[in-house]
Amino acid sequence: MSAWSEARRAARExxxxxxxxxxIPYARFLGMRVEPHEQRPRLRLPFRDSLVGNPRLPAWHxxxxxxxxxxxxxxxxxxxxxxxxxxxxxxFAIDYLLSGRxxxxxxxxxxxxxxxxxxxxxxxxxxxxxxRPIAIARAHFLLSASE
Amino acid sequence: MSDPDFIxxxxxxxxxxxxxxxxxxxxxxxxxxxAAVLILPWREDWLGDSESGRINPGVIxxxxxxxxxxxxxxxxxxxxxxxxxxxxxxxxxxxxRGAAVHCRTSCFRLTQSIAFVRATVWQHDEExxxxxxxxVFMRSNAPRPGQAGAP
Numbered sequence: 001m002s003a004w005s006e007a008r009r010a011a012r013e014x015x016x017x018x019x020x021x022x023x024i025p026y027a028r029f030l031g032m033r034v035e036p037h038e039q040r041p042r043l044r045l046p047f048r049d050s051l052v053g054n055p056r057l058p059a060w061h062x063x064x065x066x067x068x069x070x071x072x073x074x075x076x077x078x079x080x081x082x083x084x085x086x087x088x089x090x091x092f093a094i095d096y097l098l099s100g101r102x103x104x105x106x107x108x109x110x111x112x113x114x115x116x117x118x119x120x121x122x123x124x125x126x127x128x129x130x131x132r133p134i135a136i137a138r139a140h141f142l143l144s145a146s147e
Numbered sequence: 148m149s150d151p152d153f154i155x156x157x158x159x160x161x162x163x164x165x166x167x168x169x170x171x172x173x174x175x176x177x178x179x180x181x182a183a184v185l186i187l188p189w190r191e192d193w194l195g196d197s198e199s200g201r202i203n204p205g206v207i208x209x210x211x212x213x214x215x216x217x218x219x220x221x222x223x224x225x226x227x228x229x230x231x232x233x234x235x236x237x238x239x240x241x242x243x244r245g246a247a248v249h250c251r252t253s254c255f256r257l258t259q260s261i262a263f264v265r266a267t268v269w270q271h272d273e274e275x276x277x278x279x280x281x282x283v284f285m286r287s288n289a290p291r292p293g294q295a296g297a298p
Contacts (some may be wrong), residue, residue, distance in 0.1 A: 026206055
C-alpha cells in the first residue's frame with residue numbers, strides 16, 4: 001500500500017492525521033495539525049514566536065496565515081479525494097479581514113466545485129471566534145489524472 | 148524619491164525586525180524606491196511533496212508578502228505601519244527542490260491610504276517565472292474619513 005493510502009487510512013479509520021501532514025514537509029515545518037471537530041476535520045496552527053511578522057503589535061506574518069490556508073486546502077483535498085499525487089496549485093487569493101493576534105489559528109475548507117481536473121476551494125481562517133474570520137481565501141487546484 | 152540613508156537602513160533592519168523572515172533566512176538583494184528583490188535560500192523544509200521535489204506554494208506566498216512589504220516601505224521612504232489587504236498568486240510553473248527562490252516586487256502606485264504592488268518569482272531565470280502576484284496594502288497611518296486630509 002502506498003504512503004498516501006496508508007496516511008489516508010490512518011486519518012479516516014484511527015483519527016491519526018500525523019502521517020497525512022507528514023506528506024507535506026512544509027506543513028510539518030509550520031506545525032499544522034488536523035483535529036476532528038463536530039464530525040469535520042479542522043486545521044490548527046499553534047502560535048509560536050517565530051511565526052510573528054510584526055513583533056510590535058505583535059501579529060502573525062500575513063504570509064504565514066496565507067500559507068496555512070493554502071495547506072489547509074491541500075490537506076482537505078488529500079483527505080477527501082483518493083489522489084495518489086499532490087494536487088497542483090493553480091492560483092490562490094486571500095482577503096485579510098483582521099490582524100492575527102498571537103493566538104492559535106484555525107481554518108476549514110470547503111470544496112465548492114469538484115471537476116474531473118480542477119477543484120475550486122474556499123478557505124476560512126479564524127482565532128477565538130469562528131464567527132469572526134481573520135481571513136478568507138479561495139484557491140484552484142489541478143488534480144492528477146486517476147491512476 | 149527615497150532618501151538613500153533610509154534605503155540602507157531598510158536593507159539592514161527589515162528582515163531582522165520580523166521574527167519569521169529571520170527564521171526563514173531571507174536575504175535582501177537589489178533595493179531601491181522602484182523595486183525590491185528578496186531571496187529565500189533553499190531548505191528541505193520548503194518541500195510540498197518529497198516524492199516530486201516540488202516546493203510548497205505556501206512558502207512562496209510568505210516570500211512574496213515579505214518582499215512586497217519591503218517594496219512598499221522603500222517607495223514610501225520612511226518607516227510606517229502597513230497591512231496587507233489582499234494578495235493573489237498565480238502559480239505559472241512548478242518550483243523544484245535545491246535552488247533558492249527570488250522575488251522582485253515593485254510598488255507601482257502609492258496613494259495616501261493604499262499601496263498597489265506587483266511581484267514576480269523565479270528560481271533560475273527571471274524570464275521563466277514560477278509565480279506572479281498582485282497585492283494591495285493599507286497604509287495604517289493614513290488619515291481616516293472625516294479627518295483633515297482625507298481620503
